[in-house]
Amino acid sequence: MNVIVNRVAEFLKRFPPFSFLEKEDLYEVAQQVEIQYIEKGDTLFAQREPARPHFFVLKEGIIHLTEKSSKGEEIREICDEGDVFGVLALLGKRPYLLNSRVVQNSLIYAVPVSVFEKILEKNSRVALFFAAGFAAGQVVVRQDLSQGQRARGEFRKSTKDHSLLIFADQSEFKISEEVLSCSPETSIQTAAQLMAAAQVSSIIICDQNQFPLGILTDKDLRTRVLAKGISPDQPVSLVMTTPVVTRKKEDDFSTIYLTMIRNRLHHLVLTEDGSTQSPVNGLISDHDVFLSMGNSPAVLIHALMNTREVSEMRKIRDRAEQMLRYYLENEVSMDFVSSVMTEINDVIISQALMIAKEELRNQFPEMETIKFCFLSMGSEGREEQLLRTDLDNAIIYQDVPAGLAEKSREYFLMLGEQVIEILLACGFDPCPAKIMANNPDWIQPVSIWKNYFSEWILRPTPEALLKSSIFFDFRPVAGDSALAEELTLHIYQEIRKKKAFLSFMGTTALQTPPPLGFFKDFIVEKSGEHKDRFDLKARAMMPLTDLARLLVLSHEVVGINNTFKRFEKLAELEPSQSELFLQAGKAYEILMRMRALEGIEKGNNGRYLDPKSLGKIQRQLLKNTFSPISELQELIQIRFQLDYFRR
Structure with a gap:
């Protein structure tokens, strides 16, 4: 049983919002997951059917979410590996708006709502994941769970055109007009050779009229051909994604972007009249979209999490300031604004830590198992640092045996110095009082931190009270948050001993x-x-x-x-x-x-x-x-x- 639970946890942690969970929470979710196998042609749930007490994660296969209309049954979303769907059970407890059609034999994980609701309430990053989707019109977030819920009202009050808020100050987005195509009879190997020669990541499969029949991508070649041992001599029609979702090249940016979001598309095919019954005349990739959008929280966070280049991190943080200005001028809820800016700052810190840890790994292999936590304090600790004002942060790590004390101190000081160097390069100001994670005074094991707070509480000198105003607002950003929780518990125990401190x-x-x-x-x-x-x-x-x-x-x-x-x-x-x-x-x-x-x-x-x-x-x-x-x-x-x- 534990083997299965571990496999479920390993899979889930690859995808948001599960990738944001603490290890204990992830394991608890994995223990409660129900594994279901559904065959091609089956329906997992139907439109207007009461919501089940689960939402779903696609492990293997393909599921289409469809809607009945005057034109028949239209595809609204294509679920792929790792996609979360059926979230109305989680977010609204209302009937399903779409049908789920199993296009390929599929394996799904059914996650109980009762387990995940608790996580939503305590994990701001998971809540923000849903809130960001909500702000983009993708996800409806229930009021009592979403940090960004109030922002929705502000979005509607500030502008009648919802897309203006998401896509303000957009630059021109790039459309590839010379689209690589082939016939459905073309072999998989030939299609791959054409893609390699053209240095592109996709090929459109068209009929004799250049009407799109399907699309084949690099990912398809990996997952549908190589991984499954299909002969490269087989026709490309055997493994292409079909039918394709299409739009007109003349459609505005917001329509194109939301189509890609809703259908989980990495590539969107453009045709003359926007349907599959007209010739292909363009293609846009999600990479092109990311380069074009400047002020979407989801895009900025995605870009930060996928770069280790400090210069690129600086550019993304600059773009976040443009987004911030727009939000402030349009009276968007400060609850939402501060949550978004805090998340962006936290991701920068987390990326900086990963960069620094990677650089120090070979020099300090014994430090891999030492638990530590990076703390933000002051305005960033209070989730109020909208601008890149001065840094207040520190490092707390577990008490180590005497033989490792000096090595640990050396390692965490070097780690802190590199992180601060990256944050300064990203445009943050240094703390004039040097309350930063590159100051040896503020890089200490948990026992020393407890002594610090005990001293400030038991002997509240003017200097101690000044430090209290900064250090009492600490917040764990990355690492083992249990260390921060242990310190918090100690603080309240000490205050109980000396009520006069207040x-x-x-x-x-x-x-x-x-x-x-x-x-x-x-x-x-x-x-x-x-x-x-x-x-x-x-x-x-x-x-x-x-x-x-x-x-x-x-x-x-x-x-x-x-x-x-x-x-x-x-x-x-x-x-x-x-x-x-x-x-x-x-x-x-x-x-x-x-x-x-x-x-x-x-x-x-x-x-x-x-x-x-x-x-x-x-x-x-x-x-x-x-x-x-x-x-x-x-x-x-x-x-x-x-x-x-x-x-």
């Missing part, structure tokens, strides 16, 4: 006065480089960040670092103060948007704002965000008896 934190949260002066004007910098400018970060955002952190710690809430999500959680926990907390959360979202737009406009970190440059409405909006600060400061002053601590 009061000391409260004094820090009161150090910044409300941002408006006696005459209701903005308190601006009096001198220096930023004279007469308003410090958005220090005077407005940090007080809200500090207050949210303090209150969440007092409730021992684990796993919520984001400031506006912390306020949302506090509103649930304290209904009597819910209006204040929700107002504070909304204020923080507005400040995040303002800072990011200012940074993009000025080409800096957006921290300092000239109040004179704001219009009347903008000034009033900014002032409105300040009102929760003084109310929250009054609340914690009473709750944590801060008058006593400030004497």
Whole structure:
């Protein structure tokens, strides 16, 4: 039984969203999977049939998802190896909209909804996978599961033409007009030789009128010919994909892209009238699409996960900033925007770690088994780093035997140095205080990290409280998250021992006065480089960040670092103060948007704002965000008896 479970897990982890799962979660899913064999001609589920308590992953074979229309039964999607389908059971618990026709004998994995729902709730990356599809019109995500659900309403409010949001600022996309073709009688070997000579990855099989009958790709040659031992002398019609999905060359980019997405196509055949009953006049590949699209989260993340070139990673992150600007200007939900930008930043970090580990593998073979976790802190730890502002990160690794201590320290320092070098090359700013994973102080085994936090909690000096404001927002990004969870548990145990620590934190949260002066004007910098400018970060955002952190710690809430999500959680926990907390959360979202737009406009970190440059409405909006600060400061002053601590 374990052998079968392991094989299922090995297969699933090759494909998203299963590739995003922790090992334990993946194994739990694999244990619950039902393996089903269905024969050619069968129907797995039918249109309008009640959804089953499973969704499906295609292991082997081909399944068409079809829809009945006035023209008959039309193919809406072609499922191939690793494709997830029948997701309405997972996402909506509503009848199936399509039929599933088994085109080739198929092996499927049926995944119970009950198992996967728990994963969706706790794994942001899996939720974002579905949310990104939802934003592109592919997947309908149930409200209580999707991080991006609120974004859907914003998408619709911001533009009547849904495609404008996904495809804004697109460049011209490339269409191959000289399409390689052959007749259905052509041998497989001859077709392969034609593809090799033309240096292309596909060939269209056409009749005497050049009407498309099918398509053969490099992948088909591997999976349908070589892997199955079919003679290359057989006609190409035996192994081609048929029927083909077609569109007109004149169709707009969004129509072409969504057709490829919905049908899982790597190549789309273009004909004169868009049907299979007219001559082929073009071909577009998914590679061409990826090169053409600049601002789709799914495309950017896909591109990042498929490159190890640092210069290319930098270009993709630059494109993400263009996407960010569009989202901000069109009032897309900050929940969705911050989730997308966090995911992009996290993928960059993960790729940087893979590059660094690969370079160090031969030099440190004994380190392969040592568990570690890369932590993001500060704004990135709170999932709020929209711009490439300064880095705050660290490395935590398992305690090792004394004989490996020096080697481990050397390895993780070199690993951290290489990761930071890559992140800087991708356009991120270094931390002025050097709180980064290339600083030996912040590359430590778990026991040392526990000592750090114990010291800060038990002896809350001004310096310790300053560190607490950064380090308490740590978030595991890559590696073994269990180490981060162990550290979190230790922190709460220590706080329980010394409840007064929260009061000391409260004094820090009161150090910044409300941002408006006696005459209701903005308190601006009096001198220096930023004279007469308003410090958005220090005077407005940090007080809200500090207050949210303090209150969440007092409730021992684990796993919520984001400031506006912390306020949302506090509103649930304290209904009597819910209006204040929700107002504070909304204020923080507005400040995040303002800072990011200012940074993009000025080409800096957006921290300092000239109040004179704001219009009347903008000034009033900014002032409105300040009102929760003084109310929250009054609340914690009473709750944590801060008058006593400030004497």
